Amino acid sequence: MEKWLPVPFKEKYKNDIYRYDKPILIIANRYNTEWDGPPVSYFSIEILDKMISFLKDRYQIIYNRPQAKDIVNDNSIIYDLNELAWLKEKHPEVLYLGDMYSENKIEAKNFNHFQLCVYANCENFISIHGGTATLASYFQGKNLIFSKKGPEHYFKCYQNLYPQFSGAAIYHAKTESSLLKYVSDLF
Incomplete structure (x- = not known):
């Protein structure tokens, strides 16, 4: 880490296309196999509803x-959480990144490029350990990471590694109740 320099994703991809009247908050979820078993850390529809209603x-x-x-x-199996139809019906004010990518107003070259462009305009993230938390940690601001277990806990990645990506303030919730407490306190 002594030779690490943060990658300037925010500077490079910041734009005037993905701006809104209110500050952006990205909820980055996943629902897939973990360590060759069933999903462990993810935002259920119940938890999504509580977070979205509050925020x-x-x-x-x-x-x-x-x-x-x-x-x-x-090599992870991605399962269907059936939250997208629920989200459109229950919380139509929430934008779904997949729909935004279908429009692709910024003419991104692919989905990863598109994520960089949207994330660059955001300072507030709620994510799941692994790729969603890693990507969100590259864009400064605050990143609340939900992780019930994993090697990141043992290696103290949330304290030592993730803040190095961009200087983001990293918060780690291990339980749904601590996640909701952090949501209330931080946002």
């Missing part, structure tokens, strides 16, 4: 859960 008046929430066609396969 939607203050933030333009963007929900990101990449589909298998959008990302590189890492």
Whole structure:
């Protein structure tokens, strides 16, 4: 880490296209196998509903859960949480990144490029350990990471590694109750 320099993603991809009247808050979820077993750390529909209901008046929430066609396969099976139809019906004010990518107003070259462009305009993230937390940690601001277990806990990655990506303030919740407490306190 002594030779690490943060990658200036925020500077490079900041734009005037993805701006809103309220500050952006990105909820980055996943629902897939973990360590060759069932999903462990993810935002259930119940937890999504609680977070969104609490935050939607203050933030333009963007929900990101990449589909298998959008990302590189890492040998995890991506399951259907059935939250997208629920989200459109229950919280139509929340933008879904997949729909935004279908419009692709910025003419991004691919889904990863598109994520960089949207994330660059955001200072507030709620993510899941692994790729969603890593990506969000590259864009400064605050990143609340939900992780029930994993090697990141043992290696203290949330204290020692993730803040180095961009200087982001990293918060780690291990339980749904601590996640909701952090949401209330931080946002």
